[in-house]
Amino acid sequence: MNPKRSTARRLLSYALVYKYRIIGAIIVLCCAVGAELGGPYIIKTIIDKHLYTRTNDIEPVLGLLALYIGLILLAGISNFTQSYVLQATALRIIKNMRMDIMRHIQRIPLRYFDNTPIGQVVSRIANDTEAVRDLFMSFMATFVVSFVQLTGIFVALFILDAQLALFTLLLPPLFVFIMYVHLKYSKKYIAIMRARLSDMNAMINESINVMPIIQAFRREKVTLQEFEQLNEDRYVNQVKQFRVFSLSSRNIVGTIGGLVTAFVIWYFGRGSIQNAGISFGVFYAFIDYLGRLFNPIIGIFDQLTNAQRAFVSAEKVFAVMDREGEEIENAEQVSRPEGIVKFDDVTFAYNEGVDVLKGISFEARKGETVALVGHTGSGKSSIINLLLGFYEPGKGKITIDGTDISTISKQALRKHMGIVLQDPYLFAGDIKFNVSLYNQEISLEQVKKALGDVGAASFIEQLPNGYDEPVVERGSTLSSGQRQLISFARALAFDPSILILDEATASIDSETEGLIQQALKVVSEGRTTLIIAHRLSTIREANQILVLHRGEIVERGNHDQLMELEGRYYKMYQLQKGEKVSLPV
Numbered sequence: 001m002n003p004k005r006s007t008a009r010r011l012l013s014y015a016l017v018y019k020y021r022i023i024g025a026i027i028v029l030c031c032a033v034g035a036e037l038g039g040p041y042i043i044k045t046i047i048d049k050h051l052y053t054r055t056n057d058i059e060p061v062l063g064l065l066a067l068y069i070g071l072i073l074l075a076g077i078s079n080f081t082q083s084y085v086l087q088a089t090a091l092r093i094i095k096n097m098r099m100d101i102m103r104h105i106q107r108i109p110l111r112y113f114d115n116t117p118i119g120q121v122v123s124r125i126a127n128d129t130e131a132v133r134d135l136f137m138s139f140m141a142t143f144v145v146s147f148v149q150l151t152g153i154f155v156a157l158f159i160l161d162a163q164l165a166l167f168t169l170l171l172p173p174l175f176v177f178i179m180y181v182h183l184k185y186s187k188k189y190i191a192i193m194r195a196r197l198s199d200m201n202a203m204i205n206e207s208i209n210v211m212p213i214i215q216a217f218r219r220e221k222v223t224l225q226e227f228e229q230l231n232e233d234r235y236v237n238q239v240k241q242f243r244v245f246s247l248s249s250r251n252i253v254g255t256i257g258g259l260v261t262a263f264v265i266w267y268f269g270r271g272s273i274q275n276a277g278i279s280f281g282v283f284y285a286f287i288d289y290l291g292r293l294f295n296p297i298i299g300i301f302d303q304l305t306n307a308q309r310a311f312v313s314a315e316k317v318f319a320v321m322d323r324e325g326e327e328i329e330n331a332e333q334v335s336r337p338e339g340i341v342k343f344d345d346v347t348f349a350y351n352e353g354v355d356v357l358k359g360i361s362f363e364a365r366k367g368e369t370v371a372l373v374g375h376t377g378s379g380k381s382s383i384i385n386l387l388l389g390f391y392e393p394g395k396g397k398i399t400i401d402g403t404d405i406s407t408i409s410k411q412a413l414r415k416h417m418g419i420v421l422q423d424p425y426l427f428a429g430d431i432k433f434n435v436s437l438y439n440q441e442i443s444l445e446q447v448k449k450a451l452g453d454v455g456a457a458s459f460i461e462q463l464p465n466g467y468d469e470p471v472v473e474r475g476s477t478l479s480s481g482q483r484q485l486i487s488f489a490r491a492l493a494f495d496p497s498i499l500i501l502d503e504a505t506a507s508i509d510s511e512t513e514g515l516i517q518q519a520l521k522v523v524s525e526g527r528t529t530l531i532i533a534h535r536l537s538t539i540r541e542a543n544q545i546l547v548l549h550r551g552e553i554v555e556r557g558n559h560d561q562l563m564e565l566e567g568r569y570y571k572m573y574q575l576q577k578g579e580k581v582s583l584p585v
Helices: 003-016 019-051 059-105 110-114 118-160 162-168 171-209 211-216 220-248 250-275 280-321 380-387 410-414 431-436 444-453 480-493 510-523 559-565 568-576
Strands: 341-348 357-364 369-374 395-400 417-420 498-502 528-532 544-549 552-557
Touching: 003 019, 003 059, 003 118, 003 280, 019 059, 019 118, 019 280, 059 118, 059 280, 118 162, 118 171, 118 280, 162 250, 162 280, 171 211, 171 220, 171 250, 171 280, 211 220, 220 250, 220 280, 250 280, 341 380, 357 380, 357 395, 357 544, 357 552, 369 380, 380 498, 380 528, 417 480, 431 444, 431 480, 444 480, 480 498, 544 559, 544 568, 552 559, 552 568, 559 568
Parallel strands: 369 528, 369 544, 417 498, 498 528
Antiparallel strands: 341 357, 341 395, 544 552
């Protein structure tokens, strides 16, 4: 299928949602064009029948002038109406498109975001949809208006004088050829410009997120140089595109228009005066209409760049929307599971052929705490990602209460799970919102209880606004330990049957860690808890500890059993205590 035609059809489908509004606006537009084009014909009638014949009857002239003024007012009102309706419709279309892509982003598997810079995704939703808005607004407010105006002008020209009108029919093919050349040479520059804008957004987003690292390692100049290269490339291609636009748009249309008008005045005007082939009034009206002929063409040329830029952006937007996604299902009525988690010979690879998990098998019973330990890259987080349904295993299966999680919706799977990440993320809002996330089932009392259970109430109640204290994006005004406690309370407030802690104590000081350990003894009662931990001292009470190495479980048991083995876990524990031991390769 031709992608350009496919994009055009999809854009048309968005417009057809408001087809009655658009049709109504076009009808009003036709009235406006008719009123505008009626003016020269009235002036021609006044010249030929009253002024040129020197009659003394002034009443018909006044009547025609009154009609002329009425047509001007009608044209003004109609132009406002059609412009308002078309512009408002274009904004509605883009609002729907932006919501569609935002809705689809929620459905795309996480694998897409692993390989796509966040700035590019933001550019698709914000910048590219805004460019598509220009397409709808320029198309409906310029192309449609210009087409109706051109049609009306040619009809008026043929009514005045068919011979003169036939001469002007040579102009449309000429301008179509010029537009074709314009689009052919400018598209590649526009595509590069949009790509560089997306790259710049991605780099800006990355730079802001890691600004402390950039400044700490003195990478400011290098970052600026990289950004300058992208900016320079976009500038060079933008200059080239403007060069094409300057040569093939208003300049060339104005030049051709002036030459054609001069030729008509010289050739047909001379014949009108010498041979009286046409009346002076007809000649005046024809020149008036001919002058109007070039304005809509100039308007089309002026909008071609916006339309082409928007078409390139639309292709990028639809490329994201074409990615396979999963339906977001309603999980309100999902019953609470017991929380028995089982991995049965699970193998998984982010990239085909490179397994990060190999034959993983274990079972976590209701109320048990299972800890995953191992060096970086051993597969701990991958196990959690599979359990949460972010990825699908290549081999084997994962069950909860005996049900294969691949057979249930992701929303139902995650409804009774709580997770605390190593890097706590807080949303812009206030503290109570960051715990409840506007869940109507979680009351303020439950929020306070969850915060109290994790030991966060003491510092929150000392804040100026308490639980209503504003939280900026990512919670940068709070310490890392405070952010972690709030995100811990968020998981507890949802009362999960399966609690996942992904190195949740890594950013917490020893005193705060003690509070969490005490709270964990209470909140893990009756829940299945999976903990990824680097601090082995935090998992001494775990029912089962799984030691991973290169994607495989090499040791399993509780703390005492693993210490008796004096294997990998024993050596890791001794290292953290400060004793000199060497780990096996």
